Amino acid sequence: MSEAPHADCPLCAAAGGRMVFDGAKLRLIHAQEADFPGFYRVVWKDHVAELSDLNEADRALCMAAVIAVERVLRTHLQPTKINLAALGNMVPHLHWHVIARFGWDTHFPAPVWAAAQRGADAGQLQDAADRLPAAEAEMVAALKTLN
Amino acid sequence: MSEAPHADCPLCAAAGGRMVFDGAKLRLIHAQEADFPGFYRVVWKDHVAELSDLNEADRALCMAAVIAVERVLRTHLQPTKINLAALGNMVPHLHWHVIARFGWDTHFPAPVWAAAQRGADAGQLQDAADRLPAAEAEMVAALKTLN
Numbered sequence: 001m002s003e004a005p006h007a008d009c010p011l012c013a014a015a016g017g018r019m020v021f022d023g024a025k026l027r028l029i030h031a032q033e034a035d036f037p038g039f040y041r042v043v044w045k046d047h048v049a050e051l052s053d054l055n056e057a058d059r060a061l062c063m064a065a066v067i068a069v070e071r072v073l074r075t076h077l078q079p080t081k082i083n084l085a086a087l088g089n090m091v092p093h094l095h096w097h098v099i100a101r102f103g104w105d106t107h108f109p110a111p112v113w114a115a116a117q118r119g120a121d122a123g124q125l126q127d128a129a130d131r132l133p134a135a136e137a138e139m140v141a142a143l144k145t146l147n
Numbered sequence: 148m149s150e151a152p153h154a155d156c157p158l159c160a161a162a163g164g165r166m167v168f169d170g171a172k173l174r175l176i177h178a179q180e181a182d183f184p185g186f187y188r189v190v191w192k193d194h195v196a197e198l199s200d201l202n203e204a205d206r207a208l209c210m211a212a213v214i215a216v217e218r219v220l221r222t223h224l225q226p227t228k229i230n231l232a233a234l235g236n237m238v239p240h241l242h243w244h245v246i247a248r249f250g251w252d253t254h255f256p257a258p259v260w261a262a263a264q265r266g267a268d269a270g271q272l273q274d275a276a277d278r279l280p281a282a283e284a285e286m287v288a289a290l291k292t293l294n
Contacts, residue, residue, distance in 0.1 A: 050229050052217045063210055070199045082197050085232035089248060089256035092228060101236060109236035113258040
């Protein structure tokens with residue numbers, strides 16, 4: 001199912017973060033959430049609300065992109081856990097949160113949407129941020145093979 | 148990747164909710180969260196932490212189950228939005244939350260893990276609960292075609 005851009009949808013109007021990869025059917029953005037350096041979003045470019053709005057081939061492509069980002073985050077950032085979520089209650093335009101979570105992060109083990117449990121660790125945040133350029137180069141290479 | 152059950156893992160030790168479907172590789176449970184009647188979990192039976200720990204065929208099976216549950220929830224409960232999430236920070240054993248969200252629910256539009264925004268609507272909760280038996284019969288039928 002393909003739909004025209006929706007005038008009042010922020011993910012139709014703008015990238016929604018720092019663009020990492022802009023493909024034919026999906027894009028990858030870095031979420032720029034200060035407390036979560038390894039927070040990316042796979043955004044489906046058409047305005048559809050639910051994963052089940054996609055046909056089987058598009059759904060497979062979307063999930064292959066999510067898995068590609070997950071794999072690179074695991075390799076480069078060695079997170080305690082990966083969190084995947086497609087919520088869209090505020091912005092019902094299909095996007096996947098792919099988040100590297102760490103035992104030291106402000107919210108762990110709570111979800112990033114819950115209350116913080118501790119302050120930010122500037123040293124750990126910097127170490128993770130330093131790893132992003134190499135990680136993103138590998139994400140782009142992986143996503144190019146999908147699109 | 149197949150692993151033996153982990154003695155200290157609650158999703159290796161027990162179903163983790165009311166069993167709806169118990170298949171060869173995955174099960175579906177109703178989460179029994181009082182404020183969210185349409186809250187289900189697709190639990191991968193092997194103890195693996197991340198979606199990318201599964202091979203391609205198993206990953207496709209797992210996501211096909213998630214989509215099957217999502218589709219039935221949309222048809223039977225007509226939710227405002229579906230929320231999908233694989234977090235596992237507390238229990239790093241692969242499980243997908245598949246949650247029917249409603250504009251009237253206690254947390255909407257916030258994630259179910261954030262703070263409540265309003266009290267529960269007993270009438271709406273009962274109406275949703277009344278729809279679950281028919282919905283679950285259809286979920287089971289759909290999941291049987293996958294396993």
